[in-house]
Amino acid sequence: MIVLGTLDNLNDLVNLFDQYRIFYKKDSDLEGAEKFLSERIKNQESVIYIYYDKNIPVGFTQLYPKYSSARMVRNWILNDLFVLKEYRKTGIATQLINQAIEFAKSKDANFVQLETQVDNFVAQKLYQHLSFELQGPDEEFLLYKKFI
Template sequence: MISFGTLDNLPDLVGLFDKYRIFYKKDSDLKGAEQFLSERIKNQESVIYIYYDKNIAVGFTQLYPTYSSARMVKNWILNDLFVLEEYRKTGVATQLINKVIEFAKSNDANFVQLETQVDNFVAQKLYQHLGFELQEPDKEFLLYKKFI
């Protein structure tokens, strides 16, 4: 069962989010995770879905909006996707991503974008199977970042 992330199920989400961050080699920080997620939810800055198996939270995804002034559209970045290791390759990630696509379509988005590590071949195969297309570098615009 997939549920929308709210303050009511924040405790379930915090544990998953902490494990997600640990997967990406960050230190565990349950208090920081709770604060970060509660701010996203309270300020309506992200959309979160949680997958439950028999009332146990086993996966989640978090989306952030992105806008194009020139195109006058709102699209979504699938920023976070995590499934507990023992539930991987069971269809949980597929169901979460399909929920994201359904949500984006219902909100008139033109696309959902995501990034994954270059060596995460399992994820790449899943994304391609679900219709995501690997993009070539943009030929019209260059992306610059200044880290501060």
């Protein structure tokens, strides 16, 4: 089940977010994670979805707006996507991405954008499977867009 991240389920989100940061070789910082996420939610600066399996939070995604003056539209950056290791390869990441795309469509966006590390081949395969188009590599990250 996917639910919107709010202050009501912030504790569930904080633990996932901390694990996400640890995955990217950052130190655990539950207090910092709580402050960061609560500010994003309170200020309506991001949209967060949490995946629950039998009331256990096992994954999340976070989107940030990206504005285009020329197109006069708000698109979305899928900045964070994380699923606990023991729940990976079960379709949860796909469901979270699809939820993010549906949200962006509901806001009349033209695309959802994301990046992944050049050596994250599992993520690259998933994004390509979901029809994200490679926009260009740099030394560390690959940029993908899904036009909607």
